[in-house]
Amino acid sequence: MEKIRLSVVIPAYNESKNFRCGVLNGVVEFLKLRKYTWEVILVNDGSTDETLKLLKEFVSCHYGFRLVDMVHGGKVAAVTSGVLEARGEIVVFSDFDQSTPLSEVENFLLEFNKGAELVIGRRVEKSGWSLFQKLRSKTFNFLVQLIILPGINDTQCGFKAFKNSVAKELFKKLSITKHTAKDGYKGAFDVELLYLAKRRGYKIVQLPVVWSYVKSGILSPLEPIKMLLDIIHLRLAYLNRHVIPVVLLLLLSVPAWIQTAKGGYFPMHDDLQFGRQVVMDKCFADKQIPCRWSKDLGYGYGYPLFNYYPPFPYYLGQMFRSADLSYIDVIKVLVVLSLIISGLLMYLFAQVFWGKWGGLISGALYIYAPYHAVDIYVRGAMNEAWAIAFFPGVFWALYRLIERNKWKYVLPVAAFSSLVMLSHNLMLMLFVPAAFVWALFWLVKFRSVKALPKLVVSGSWSLGLAAFFSLPVIFEQKYAHVETLTAGYFNYLAHFATLKELFIDRNWGYGNSIYGPVDYISFQIGYIHWGLALVSLIVALVFARKKLYKSLFIVLMFAISLFYAFLAHEKSSFLWSAAPQLQYLQFPWRTLSIVIFGTSFLGGSIVILGEKLIKFRVIGTLILILVTVAFYKDYFRWKDFWPNFKDQDKLAGEQWKLQTTNGIFDYLPVWAPFPPVNPPNGDAEIIDGEGQITTLFKNSVKQEYEVKVKKEARFQINTFYFPGWEYTVDGREVLVNPKDDQELGRPRIQLSSGNYKIVALFKKTSVRYISDIVSVVSWSIFLVCAFLSASNINFLKREKSP
Incomplete structure (x- = not known):
């Protein structure tokens, strides 16, 4: 059979008048x-x-024309019948x-x-329409874009073309508008058709077309x-499909955070979030x-906090701080969001x-x-x-x-991976092996060798997105006392959990993890x-017999x-001991973050055990979740x-x-052998000689001092x-040797008698400059690609449901 390039589907219902006007003659002449x-x-x-009699006569004497006769079912049914009969590569x-x-x-x-996989007409010149009809059309198109199809300018133009396989899939998938009325009302089937196409990632092209208004009947005022x-x-x-479970999940999450939403504040072990948010705000x-x-x-001497400490939660918090929330309320918002987002992403x-x-179920289990x-x-x-x-x-x-082998999924892999890095870089050490095994399994299952370049790009991209933080952590680690992170109380050997604590004990405590079999904090799975x-x-x-991969x-x-x-x-x-880098995790029980992830999933x-019993599945799901909430909510x-605590x-x-001194040894500059025991004696001071100091300006990146020296003196910035x-x-730039101050490693400058203006500026090192450039470029490309993807401008292919 000869391969057909183009199939033209033309529905007809009581079209004898138009037929006698010769509308089909133009079709013949063109083809x-x-x-x-x-x-x-x-x-x-x-x-x-x-109409039927006229069409039979027409088809009998015109080559290439076929007639499909059907019981009246409305335009959707007629077009669907024609599309399913079509043999051409392109169906219009x-x-x-x-x-x-x-x-x-x-x-x-x-x-x-x-x-292109779908091309639709866009009526530019609507000749023959009244002002009211044009206004009604524009209003309808605006509402369609607002409610369901942003970016599609004319859904109702009756001239659309599809690749054959695309047309047949989409028309078979019509479910909401396929049963339209048979009284001439056409329904919004075009809208559903285009929505399904967009949802599947088909490349849709809109082209301007010639269009003339042909009066074929009186439009019911109720039709719009x-x-x-x-x-x-x-x-x-x-x-x-997703709104109901997502809304339920949001409602079910409320007991997990409702106390946090109250006025006031609360103590915790690592009670430094407040100070970190203050630092971010001042930055x-x-x-x-x-x-x-x-x-x-x-203790007032300054500190390279976010050069080493993962900053993401506090950048996010700054968005709310910019909305004039108090610092305490910002911390509460971050707590609530971390719980909600964990549940939504697990869902x-x-x-x-x-x-x-x-x-x-998995989302609720993860939250609780x-x-x-x-x-x-x-x-x-x-x-x-937040890493969790x-x-x-x-x-x-x-x-x-890996499953779909689409470049569009490089974006979320890169984004989520970088967010884990920026939330808790040490947790990344735990998470990467699990993610690697997961990816390897699906690469083997789908035999998706072609996905490997995309995985490499996404991994490299995630490193670029987080470079502004991760590169200084790696290359400037030598400038801080990180050895204290694994010493003393923080030595991993003192913080293993017992089998009883993991699987049996339900004792709850707000104390500390200590050496030995009894802790005052819970480590239950x-x-x-x-x-x-x-x-x-x-x-x-x-699943072992029917779907082995799912079982595996x-x-x-x-x-x-x-x-x-x-x-x-x-054990x-x-x-x-074989992997020294793991020891920076400090507490082996931190691996429970991966355990709860896996068990919740x-x-x-x-x-699946009740998938044939739909009612049981829904009721059983709700019962199980309510039991989970009741079991763990306390x-x-x-x-x-x-209750009355404020900023x-x-x-x-x-x-x-407490905010300025707690944990001070974690990232203390190496030129200070030990942390200070007292706050500084002013912003700056004269330690030898005589002089007078006036602080002109001081913030986190710049300090200015006016110094009047009577006798030769040493000026020290605290x-x-x-x-x-x-x-x-x-x-004039001067070099300082921080080792001159063997106590705290503060800069000292030798001055002879006279008046001076001394300025200290905190600038980027070469490592920070390069890392910032890498991140700016990475984020710029990411945002452009994300915009193109969201706008459906990129050439996205069909995505099959899993």
């Missing part, structure tokens, strides 16, 4: 001059006039009145040669209202971006494998994992909580990239979590969870709550001293020396 093969499918939609459907002449298809075919209701119905129907005020140096921390990840109800409560409500480990939140995003993006993880092995057995990846995730639980136990000490698989409470209380007295600080005396 007989084409060099490519073609066919025309005329679909009689149960006409009650002479056109209105019978030829308001847009078929000759316009020539420009459409050129777009298909360039890679009906179509608007159709569009709202479409929006709700296609949102329904923005001083235009020190990226933020690296604080003038207030280090996004798990629903791919277990469906929406299984995803809901006991270790999640330990991290936030006991330890106050804000950064670790992004774990599911990385796994989801890796799976999608959670009965429900490890119980459902065991049940997932039964699910794996169910369940076993894989179980093995990953079990391995990381093993790392929390003292794994040989692995910790596996917990959602239980819905863990999500602060030990104490100070000013935290910014003064002993509370502020700010720790750290690479990046440059000093000038009357505009």
Whole structure:
């Protein structure tokens, strides 16, 4: 059979008047001059006039025309019948009145040669329309773009062309508008058709076409209202799959954070979030971006906090601070968001494998994992909580990239991976091996060798996005006392958990992790979590014959969870000693972050055991989640709550001293052998000789002093020396040797008698300059690509559902 290039589908319902006007003659005249093969499918939609008789006579004497006769079912049914009959590589459907002449298809075919998968007409000149009709059309198009199809300028033009496979898939998928009324109302099926195409990532091209108004009947005044209701119905129907479980998840998360939303403040182990947010706020005020140096921390001597400490939560917090929230409220928002986002991203990840109800279970389990409560409500480990939140995003993006082998998924892999780095770089050491095994499994399963370059690009890109932080951490580590991170209390050998603490104990405490079998803090995985993880092995057995890969990846995730639980136990000490870098994690029980990730994901698989019993699955899901919430919700409470505590209380007295001195040895500049025991004696001082100092200006990146020296003197700035600080005396740069101050490594400048203006500027080192440039370029490219992807400007191909 000869290959057909173009199929033309023309529906007809009571079109005898238009037929006698000769509208089909123009179709014949155009097609007989084409060099490519073609066919025309005329679909009689149960006409009650002479249309069927006239079409039969026409087809009998015209080559290439076929007639499909059907019981009246409306335009959607007629066009669908014609499309399913089409044999051409390209399928175009056109209105019978030829308001847009078929000759316009020539420009459409050129777009298909360039890679288009769907080309639609856009009526530029609407000749014959009244002002009211034009206004109604513009209003309708505006509402369509606002509600469901942004970027599509004319959904209702009756001239559209598709690749054959695309047309047949889309028309078969029509579900909301396929049963339109049979009274002449056409419905909003074009909108559903285009929405399905966009959702699947087809490349849609819009072209201007000639269009003339042909009066074919009186439009019911209710038709625009009906179509608007159709569009709202479409929006709700296609949102329904995820909206209900997502809304439920948000509601179910409330007990996990409701106490935090109250007025006041709360104590925790790492009660330094407040001070870190203050530092970030002052960096923005001083235009020190990226933020690296604080003038207030280090007991007032300054401190390179964000040169080493992961900054993401506090950059996010600054958005809310810019909205004039108090520092305390910003910290509360970050706590609440970390819990909510962890649940939503787990839902996004798990629903791919277990469906929406299984995803809901996994999301709830992740939010209410006991270790999640330990991290936030006991330890106050804000950064670790945010890293935990992004774990599911990385796994989801890796799976999608490998499964679909699409460049668009490079973006989320890079973004989520960089966010883990920027939230808690040490957790990345734990997470990378699990992510590597996960990616390797799917590479083997899908035999997706072509995805490897995309994985390399996404990994490199994520490093670029986080370079402004990660490169100084690596190359400027030598400038700070990081050895204290693994010494004394922070030595990993003192912080293994016992099997009883992991699997049996439900004792809850707000104390510390100490050496020995008894801790005053909980390290439980959670009965429900490890119980459902065991049940997932039964699910794996169910799949063993029909879907072996699904069975295998369940076993894989179980093995990953079990391995990381093993790392929390003292029997794994040989692995910790063999990998010295792991020792910077300080607490082996931190591996519970991966354990709760794995067990929460596996917990959602239980819905598969009841997948044939839909009602049981929904009811069972809700019961299981409510039991989980009831079982764990009391863990999500602060030990104490100070209802009248405000920012000013935290910014003064002993509370502020705690913020500026606690953890001071972690990143203390190496030129200070030990932390200071007292605050500085002013911003600067004369330590030898006589002189007078006036502070002209001081912020986090610049200090200016007017110095009057009577006798030769040594001038000392009471700010720790750290690479990046440059000093000038009357505009001339001077070199300082921080070793001159053997106590704290402060810069000292020898001055003879006279008046001087001394300026200290905190500048970028070469490492920081390069890392900032890398990140600026990486983020710029990322944002452009993200915009193009969101705007559907890039050439996205079809995406199959998993």
